[in-house]
Amino acid sequence: MGLHQLSAERFAFAVHEQGSASAAVHEFDAGALRMALVQHAEGGAGAVSQGMPSEVARARDALFERMHRDPDCGVTGAVMSLRSASDSWHMTVLPKDSPGWHVALAFSFFPLPIVVSEQGLVHLSYSRSPAAVPYAAPGWNLLHPAVAQQAAAIVLPDAHSAAEGIARLAGRPGLVSYLLGMGDTFSLSDVEQLARTGQTTASIVLALASGLQGEDRTWMYQVRLSERALSQAGQFALVYARAKSHHLEALARHPARDGLDRHQLEIREAHIVRFAHHLALLQLCAEFGIGLWSCPMSAAQNYQPYAGDVDPLASGWAEAVPLEAASYEKRLDAHL
């Protein structure tokens, strides 16, 4: 499922069926959409509709109907790309007076891990329990719209609309985990050096990072070069630089929130540079068949890496880009 904010009031909800090349997109206007959070006496809170346009109801009903028709089907991933009022692109803040707040609540029939604070609805990209298998119990992930769109453009260039691209992106939970990842992943020089030494076994980096409260959020990434990548390593720098240039421009085009002070603008700029690198590396891997994984479990404070971590098939590793199939299978055959 994908939920994408098209403009201040206009949204699109898209559902992509596994194996299908496109998604069903329902556009709606959030002008008349009103939701409220109600505290339950027994604890917790729920969203209550105080006015819902028929398009929203139809969009939700389309999903329920599909699940009703086939009880075995389930949602494997969900991405919201709603305009955030936060400066950090890892933290989404939706104020109560923003249409996105009401839309997010209207679609919270599907798990939406949030904290409701005085600021509004707060979603931390990496807030899901890292001790759990990262996408066994999927819920909505809120990604910055620019990041979600750029990522979808890399892996799903045939998507007909941003909403469709984001819905199909949600069908690749490993990719979403990569986008949620913290710290600095592999650099271009790292990947070039691996190619220079002809290394086709897995390589891991521990990306140092800390959470909003300063807690350790070290994140692990893994790459594995394909034979094709080794043979074309001379083009890495150009492809990476071209991609980074493109993503820098596309991310910066996304309008900054009004009234940001200098420090906030610096934060925004730093995020643009970081995500441009993140996306350029993703594009490099996708273009040359380099396998790319991230390990959300590694962000747990008590996480201890073990030998099995180098196996991308082991639980805990989320595949963002598959290793070029033929090459990988050949090596597996040789190994066996």
Add this chain to the structure above:
Amino acid sequence: MIGSRAFVSQGHGLLGTVTRFAILATKQDLARGTTHIRLVLEWTLEEQLRERPEDALTTPWRASFSGRDAAGVSTELAAVDVTADQVRLERRDDGTRLFHFRTETDVDLPSGLSWQLEATIRRVESIGTLHSPVDDMLGYADLPELVLPARTVSTGDAAVFCPPVVARATAFLVQVLLYPPECIAQARDQALEADPAAQRRGVLALPPDLTRGTRLDLHLEMPSLIVTEPDAWLSWTGTTTASQFEAQVPADAALGNAIGRVRISIAGVPFGTASEAWRSVLPCDSRAATDLFRVASTLRPCCDCKRGTSTLLN
């Protein structure tokens, strides 16, 4: 001219900016079916941290130039290392420094195709070493799609003839001749008839669609010299025609370089300009020769001219 997507990543206490990536000149090689292109790439590195002042200069920087064809296939055309002694240093009031990098290179591309020219900039030190941070210094710039015209036969050529060396307190002729390419010998004879010391200093192919009767306006600029009548015009007749300018060398003219420009407009539209300086040690075996200096004039079209098919400049 820089594509809007140019960048130099930040890192190592340096803030980088691509300031120029441009085509200085193109020239069609009709025999080989290629176009010769002179590229310039300039970037700056601004020190952010004073405690690592040598970072920008410790190793060479490498500028790599690539061409991507319409099928999306990229080919590296040239790679140039810029070393510390080629960097211009600007010291600022706060003690930090600004490094100006510049490199020019020549590449050849097949004519008749469209190309996307791209450049990457890297520290040579970063190539071949592991960097866990994402900010290994790297820059990128591209140019708008460049369409190189197919091999064409020029209607005619324009050439400047003048003596390569002149003395102080003398006058000499600057001649601009228009002629069909096959009539070069006739044009040279005509120039030598007017001035036996004349040499051809530059040639420009006129647009292939130039119709007979088209007016070409010429304007000669020679700073430090006296040109009493710097403007003239010719009509393209399909045969050899010439225009002459008289230039006087003041008695106190400085020795050394001289820069000459001939601007040419076709039917009122600016087509060409010249800006060349020669630095040469003159052979001198007499007192008079010590007072000599060089004058050079050549023709090159301007950047916004879409009519020229054999040479473009920006």
